[in-house]
Amino acid sequence: MMHPMTQPGLAAAPDSEKTSRASLMDWLSGGGVMGELIRSMDWSATPLGPVESWPQSLRTTVSLCLSSTFPILIAWGPERVQIYNDAYRPICGAKHPQSMGQRFNECWASALPAVGGVVDRAQAGTGSYLENLPMILDRHGYLEEAFMTFSFSPIRDESGNVGGLFHPITETTDKMLSARRTQALQHLAARLGDVKSLAEVGERLSQAAGESVLDLPFLLYYQFDETGRHARLLGGTGLAQDSVARPAELDLGGPDEPCWPLARVLESRRMEPVDLRGRFGAWSCEPYEEPPHQALLIPLQPVGAASPTGCLVAGVSVRRALDESYRAFYELLGSTVTTALTNVRAYEEEQKRAAALAEIDRAKTAFFSNVSHEFRTPLTLMLGPLEDSLADLTEPLSAGQRQRQQLIHRNGLRLLKLVNSLLDFSRIEAGRVQASYRPTDLSQLTVDLASAFESAMAQAGLTYLVTAPALPEPVYVDTDFWEKIVLNLISNAFKFTLKGSVEVWLTPLEGRVRLTVRDTGTGIPEAEMPRLFERFHRVETTRGRTYEGTGIGLALVQELVRLQGGSLRAESVEGLGSAFHVELPFGHAHLDPARIDSREKPLGSQSLSSAFAEEALRWLPDAVESPAAPAPVTTAEPAAPPSRDEGFQFPSRPRILIADDNADMRGYIKSLLQRSSEVRTVEDGEAAYALMPQWMPDLVLSDVMMPRLDGFGLLRKLREDARTRSVPLILLSARAGTEARIEGLQAGADDYLVKPFNAPELLARVESAVRLARERTERERAAGDRVKLEQQLIGIVSHDLRSPISAILMSTQLMLRRMDLDEKTAKMAARIQTSAERANRMIRDLLDFTQARLGGGLRIERAPAALHDIVWHAVEEVKLAHSGREFLLDMDDMPTGEWDADRLSQVIINLVSNAVKYSPAPSPVHIQVRKRPHQALVEVHNGGEPISPALLPLLFEPLQRGGQGVDKAGRSIGLGLYIVDQIVRAHGGSVSVQSTVQSGTTFSVHLPLQV
Structure with a gap:
């Protein structure tokens, strides 16, 4: 850019002319940089002629333009x-000042x-x-897309x-481009929102x-293979199918760089x-x-991928500079497509999981079907001979x-019922169910089925109502x-109704019949x-008569209702009941x-x-418990002692409580x-715990x-209660495996027995648990007796030791009060007194130690006391024994608290005596x-x-002694x-020590x- 004074058409004028010219151009004063440029130009070389000849209308308009801060241009003459003005200058770009x-x-x-x-x-x-008129401007050396809001108004001369x-x-270019690009990204995100x-x-x-062709002339989407050496075109826009810039595949591992160097983004x-x-x-x-002069390679790396899995090749508009906002648009474009790829990845993984x-x-359905079918053969062969044997007269x-x-027989029938349920369900799922629909007197059938529960309902104390009109x-x-x-619904109601009533209603409605079990x-x-x-699925938190169920x-x-063209719904309020x-x-x-048989079927x-x-x-x-003991069990393992078959014998009859539903x-x-x-039996853990007192x-x-x-809940309650903490407990469970056993033992059980078990195994486990419990009780009793004996012995010995020591202390005190003692005798008496006092402290410490170790901790007697008074008196007592030492006592005001003053x-x-003992005489002892x-x-x-x-x-452990520089006597x-x-500790506090050179x-x- 040339300086204005060197532009063609600008010439220097003589000083006299400048003065007169300046007076004529007062109206052109100010105007910033553009005002200075206008004043310096030789306008006579332009169609406007010299400034002095400009009409007043032009002068006024120019003056208004230069004084405005809004971008304004004046186009004058034909x-x-x-x-x-200055504000318009940026619009000109590189065309200024020409x-x-x-x-x-x-x-x-x-x-x-x-x-x-x-x-x-x-x-x-x-x-x-x-407003926002799009146009093409040539102001930076290339044709540029721009947007302007402007007006053109005539100026009258x-x-x-x-x-x-x-x-x-x-200029509104930035605003319009931002809005257009944002909208394009939104449309793209919506378009990719449900891809699979x-x-x-x-x-x-x-x-x-x-x-979005104005911002994105072309876009290609390449997907890398697993090796990252090949890329395949999956889609694109803006380029013809046969364009040289749109290859279908790219070899990224070859010696020559392909037309799109996608390997760069992989690195x-x-x-x-x-x-x-x-x-x-x-x-x-x-x-x-x-065509575009530039493109961007945008890597696509979905969440969870270790490296980019694809790449976008995005063209850059030839009529926009790749500035910061334009680059941000491409970054957001990449993020939008990456999000879609992440969703695809998640969907494919979910589909794989769903397929698996x-x-x-x-496989489970087939297994249940096969197993259930195979179970029925041995069950039939078991139940048939059993029924024959029971009916043999x-x-x-x-x-x-x-x-x-x-x-x-009873439990075989229960097993057959479970097997039939599994078989029915697997048949339904496999679509192999054989249904036969016949006209049925549903009222009579329902009454007959419901009547089977009358005895159970009566024994449970429940009101049982069956209403089934014709x-x-x-x-x-x-x-x-x-x-x-019917049987499943009534059985379910009975299972979860502990008091109140069960009602069965069969009601005719318009075009249908409704069965309600409430x-x-x-x-x-x-x-x-x-x-x-x-x-x-089982509702674990619901309380019922038993935990059993599949x-x-x-x-x-x-499923059975659905197969008959019906509907099933449930309503329930927790704590109030269900229907x-x-x-x-x-x-x-x-x-x-094909499944309809018009013949009525007699009730089965x-x-x-x-x-x-x-x-x-x-x-x-209160169900009748089978008292039947089993015959001897034969196994491949070593046989149990023969006496167990005749009845297990303990040294004395232990009490055993059995909890099972x-x-x-x-x-x-x-x-x-x-x-x-x-032996006593109960139906659940709650009843077992209630019986124990x-x-x-x-x-x-x-x-x-x-x-x-349940069993674990009972175990927790027993271990938390001091009265039952030592009672041994053996868990019985159908869960086999090491993990189940470890879980039971870690919870605090004494043993874990897996069903099915045989009689010798159960008896051996019971014998072992009872014997160990009794041995543990005996050891605890013996240990308690030893503790009592030790306490009594130490108390007696300490008392017997204190008596002569007290006599020695009294004698030495009397001797020291005499005025006629010679110096040698007085020193000997003082030494005897000091040794006796030390022996007395040792006896006191020994008694405290015994109480702490054998009596479960020291006992304290709290009473209102001021802590600073306790400390002051204690320090004064030590001062009397060490008159030559300096003690520095610094105390805050302390409220009266509940303390054992003697113990504190x-x-x-x-602590203060130790400080005196283990520090040199010149140094003070600080107490805060x-x-x-x-x-x-x-x-x-x-x-x-x-x-x-x-x-x-180890400092606070018993029988620990230390301290450098102290002789044995001390x-x-x-x-x-x-x-x-x-x-x-007895006061609920703690003590610690810090010691450095x-x-x-x-x-x-x-x-x-x-307080």
């Missing part, structure tokens, strides 16, 4: 010579297609105002004609053609520029005639054998399905309702015609009803143990899974008492030699600091303030 005085049409030729018509209208006398144009303007695959990402990017993992000039020869790209779960589910069973076989027409159902629906049971938590009919009953009911509603349509139009046998009812009876607390299991275990033990057992056998309070005085005397939040701090400091670091951790038995620690030794006592 040639539209332009004059502008643009000053230049013809408007010549300076802004590139913009005339957009603004030419507006300028011509203004020249004709009609003004115009336009002295003749009344249009002398020029008034052109205020403001990489191919779909490529398709969506290809569909975005033309949406740098950041955006990389590519110069396109000369890279592709002659090629074209929208939206302008000239579905495969597991199919020619060779009747003995009473004991009959009870054993009834136990086996229906207007038969209902097409599969009677086996309906039987399982109870006043424990109810279902609201959070569990959405999962109520999920298979294998979690498929309600799921099976739902289950089954609705089936009348007629058979909703059923598979009651075997399934009996199985449900029998199981319900076994849930009652299964009545048969309670009866079986009781029959094994009652020959040699006193009246009947304390020697051993508890507890099932892990029980209602109300003992602490202070001990400070009030801290919720506690008092007492510090005793001496400047003597430090305590050995090896001794510090050493104690090593109980002083131990007693100090015990006294402070530089600062000496400080003992700190922290005591809680109890």
